[in-house]
Amino acid sequence: MPVYLDHAATTPMLPAARAAYVDALGVVGNPSSIHSQGQQAKRMLEEAREAIAASLGAEPVEVILTSGGTESINLGVKGLFWKRAPRRVVLVPGGEHHATVDAVEWLASHEGAEVVTMPVDELGRLHPSVLAAALERHGDDVALVSLLWGNNEVGTINDVAALVAVARASGVPVHVDAVAAYGYLPIDFAAVGAAALSVSAHKIGGPVGMGALVLARAWEVEPLIHGGSQQRVRSGTQDVAGAVAFAAAAASTRPFPEPSFVAELAGVRDRLVAGIRDAVPEAVLRGDPAPDGRLPGNAHFTFPGCDGDSLLFLLDLAGFSVSTGSACQAGVPEISHVLLAMGVPSDEARGALRFTLGHGTTAAEVDALAAALPAAYASARRAGHATRTPAPTAFG
Ligand SMILES: Cc1ncc(COP(=O)(O)O)c(C=O)c1O
Structure with a gap:
C-alpha cells in the first residue's frame, strides 16, 4: 500500500x-x-x-x-x-x-x-x-x-x-x-x-x-x-x-479539530522536515519555518537542479504519493504562482514538492519517505528540466 x-x-x-x-x-x-x-x-x-x-x-x-x-x-x-x-x-x-x-x-x-x-x-x-x-x-x-x-x-x-x-x-x-x-x-x-x-x-x-x-x-x-x-x-x-x-x-471530534490531533500531526510534520533536511541538505523549506506559522500537516520544499514532477514520479514508483502543489495546464506542469508571488526565482520554483500529512500518517511513514528521497533526488537531477508554462503574470 x-x-x-x-x-x-x-x-x-x-x-x-x-x-x-x-x-x-x-x-x-x-x-x-x-x-x-x-x-x-x-x-x-x-x-x-x-x-x-x-x-x-x-x-x-x-x-x-x-x-x-x-x-x-x-x-x-x-x-x-x-x-x-x-x-x-x-x-x-x-x-x-x-x-x-x-x-x-x-x-x-x-x-x-x-x-x-x-x-x-x-x-x-x-x-x-x-x-x-x-x-x-x-x-x-x-x-x-x-x-x-x-x-x-x-x-x-x-x-x-x-x-x-x-x-x-x-x-x-x-x-x-x-x-x-x-x-x-x-x-x-x-x-x-x-x-x-x-x-x-x-x-x-x-x-x-x-x-x-x-x-x-x-x-x-x-x-x-x-x-x-x-x-x-x-x-x-x-x-x-x-x-x-x-x-x-x-463532528468527529469536539472541539474540531482536536488539539491533540493537531499537536501530534505537527510533531510528525516537524520530524519529516528534519528528515528531509538530513537526507537532502540542499533542499529549501518554503513557507513559514516557524512550526506555528504553517498548517500542521504541511511540509513544502524546493529541490535545486531538478523538476518537482520528476521527483514526484520517482517517489510514486517508490511507493509514496506526494504533490508538486501547483496545477498542470494541458499536461504541462505550471510553475507555482504561489512561489513566484513569494519572490522565489522560477528556476528554483521548478523543483517544488509538497508533502501533506493527515489522519493516519505515522512517524514510520515519514521516516520511510526521508530514506527514499536521496536516491529519487539523484535520479531527478540527472533527468534535468522539462518545459514549463509560465504562471499567469497578473497573479505572479
Ligand atoms: C485553499 C483551497 N481553496 C479551494 C479549493 C477548492 O476546493 P474543492 O476541491 O472542494 O473545490 C482547494 C482545494 O484544493 C484549496 O486547497
Whole structure:
C-alpha cells in the first residue's frame, strides 16, 4: 500500500463519515417535501447543518451547503462583488488558490472588476499594513477583499482576525478561503468577523462534492444558481446524505479539530522536515519555518537542479504519493504562482514538492519517505528540466 502524503489534495473519508453516508443514502424523501418522509429528510439535513455550523463557530442559518470549495468561493467572491456594485475593486493577495484567482480574473474580463493583487512577503503572508494601504488607495471603490486563511501549497497561515479587522474598519467585506485550514486550525467565524468563509468536506474526511459557504447574517450575496430557493442564496434540491456525511466528519471530534490531533500531526510534520533536511541538505523549506506559522500537516520544499514532477514520479514508483502543489495546464506542469508571488526565482520554483500529512500518517511513514528521497533526488537531477508554462503574470 503506497504511503499517502497528499492529504491537502483530498484526505481519506473517515469511517464514521462513510458509515453515515451509506446509511443516509437509504433515506427516501426530498427535504422540501411536505409529507412526513420529506420532513424526516429535512430533520436530518438541519441536524447536519447544525453540526457543520458548530465546527465553524457559525449559526446554522449562516451555513449554505454547496458542491465544494470552488463553488463556495465563486459564490462568496462573485456574489459579494455583484451586491456591492457599483464598487469595482477586488483586493486579493498574490498566491491565492486558483478558485479565487480564476473567479476574480473572470470578474475582470466579464464584469468590469479591477483586480488589485496585494504583495505577500517571502513566506507567502499578507501583512495587515499592506491591506490597509490598498484599502486607503482605493477608498470607496473597494467591493471586497478575498484571502486565504492557510495557504494550500506552502502552508503559511495568515493572521485572519487582524486582516479582517483592518477591512471592517473601512466597512469592506472579507471573504476567507478556509478550505486548507479547516480541520487543521480552529475556525471561529463569529470571532473573526468575516462576511463570508468557504470550506470543503473532502478536506476533512467527508465526501467529495460537498462544501459550505458561511455567510454572516449581516451580508448578502447575489446567487450564482437560480431555481427553487431551497437555501438563502443557493437553489437546488439539497443533498441530505452528503450533508450528513459532511457533518459526521465535522463532528468527529469536539472541539474540531482536536488539539491533540493537531499537536501530534505537527510533531510528525516537524520530524519529516528534519528528515528531509538530513537526507537532502540542499533542499529549501518554503513557507513559514516557524512550526506555528504553517498548517500542521504541511511540509513544502524546493529541490535545486531538478523538476518537482520528476521527483514526484520517482517517489510514486517508490511507493509514496506526494504533490508538486501547483496545477498542470494541458499536461504541462505550471510553475507555482504561489512561489513566484513569494519572490522565489522560477528556476528554483521548478523543483517544488509538497508533502501533506493527515489522519493516519505515522512517524514510520515519514521516516520511510526521508530514506527514499536521496536516491529519487539523484535520479531527478540527472533527468534535468522539462518545459514549463509560465504562471499567469497578473497573479505572479
Ligand atoms: C485553499 C483551497 N481553496 C479551494 C479549493 C477548492 O476546493 P474543492 O476541491 O472542494 O473545490 C482547494 C482545494 O484544493 C484549496 O486547497
